[in-house]
Every structure is written in structure tokens, then in C-alpha cells.
Amino acid sequence: MFDQKKFSDILNKIVKLYGSISELANTTRQSRSYFSKYINLRLQAPPTPKVLEKIAEASRGITTYDELMQVCGYLDSNTSSKEIIAQNICRDFENEIDSLHINNIDKDYIFNILIHQNEKNSTILHELSNYIEANYGNNDKTKKLFEILEVIDQKIKDIVILPNNIGIPLYSISTNNMVKVGYFPFEYDTKDYIAVKAANDKMLPLLGKDDIAVIYLQENIIDGHTLLLLIDDSYYDIAKIFSEANICKLYFMNSKSEELELSRIKVIGDVVLSQNKSAFKKGGLHGTI
16 A cells, blocks of 8 residues: 555655755656655555656665555555556556656556456546546547557456466576476466576575565566576576666675676566565565565
């Protein structure tokens, strides 16, 4: 759940550091009114993870991306895996929507409706169509936006209404290979996800040896994300990653960081959920960084 008050308090601390809302807005390339509305508790939908990354980077140590993701409800342990995967679907289309110059407040509102729908929500597209037309009119840009939202809506509905199946493939990863060992129970079955058993304790308390991570298969380096990597075509590792020029910095929660040339790294996918025996007393799936 989005903690509006805590998010407002964090923004106020960062604003004090910069001296004004306008300075923070300029640094993060957001509008002044956007931050003002969050500070004054006037927006119920949280910012997207993309915006939270910019805020974290601009905070100069006041907050972190992980904290903001938790405050905004993206890493809430009560969030279902379906909702987290719906968030990933929306994120995949975020740049395309940004290219249409839709403001962040409207984008957050639209994503929030799409993410929290269920199989009985047959009026989602009608509701979104009315909202878009009321705020942006009826033109080529809004037609393009609605086409994108139709695709997102269908992808999300596919996971919402799909019945439980055998699960997703579960792999054991070691220093030099990935071996299929069975299936991991999941709320739906899809070719876009796998589960892996962690090979070491380098990412504790997020993941310890033999803890299970659900991986969203994609091949892009995304700064600030925790990724499953194939390094030197010879061994697998899980790390939070940041890139600069031709260098990637790999950060581990329980081990020294590493710097590697980009050419040595292949991204297998994003860690989107974890089942950590040691860190979570109740067990189960949890959103991750």
C-alpha cells in the first residue's frame, strides 16, 4: 500500500536539501506541481518506479530506491505476484507512453487502474478512454495512447484470468551451469518467467543459498535493478547493477562489489520476487529490489 504521508515526509526532507521544490523538480526533470501535489497528499497513486529512481538519485543519501519502492507499495509483502508482474508489464511500455508527453500524474493514475484490475473489471478500457479524452481530447496522440493501453490491458488480463497450472520451471544455478530441477508453484504459467535457486549467500538478506528467486526474462541492463547475470559465459550470479561507460558495477548485499567490462556480462533477467527462508518468518513470495 502507498504510504502517502511517509512519501511526503521524504520529499520534504529532500526539498530542504535543495532549498525549493523547483530545484528538486529541475534536477529530476519533473514538474514542480507534480512534487507539490505529493507533498500535500493530493495524489493517491504512487509515482512509477522510473520516477522513484530519479528521486533516489537526487536525494544525496536521504533515501534509497529500495526505501521508495517499499513506501510506494511496490515491494509490499502483501502485494500478489500477479500485481507485481502487472507492474512489470506497465513498465515495459513506460518509455513509449512518455514519448507521447503524457504527464506523470495521469500516467500514474492510468497504471494504477490497470495494475489493480481483476477478471470482473470489464469496463477498464471504457473508463480509461473517458479519462484520456477528458484530459487530452480526441486526436492522433490519444488514439496512439489508447492503442498502447489496449495492449497492456490484454497482457494483464491474460495473467489475471489464467488459471493456476503446474508453475514455472525451477533451475539450480552453480558457478558454471543452470540445471532444471523441477517446477516452482506460481499464480500463473508463462514463458516469460523462470525460478532459480541462489548459489550463494552474497545477496543476503534478500537471497541466501538455495533461496528461490523468480526471474522476469529480459536482456537489458537496467541501472538499480537486481539481475540474474551470466558472466564470461561461464558462471551465473545475482547482483544489483549500475553501468557507466563500458563498465558495470555489481553490488552484493553480503559481499564486496565488483567492476566488470560490459562485454563480459549477459543479462538473463530481472529478479522480481523472492522466497527467502532466512529473512521472512512467514515465508512466501515477496517483491524484491
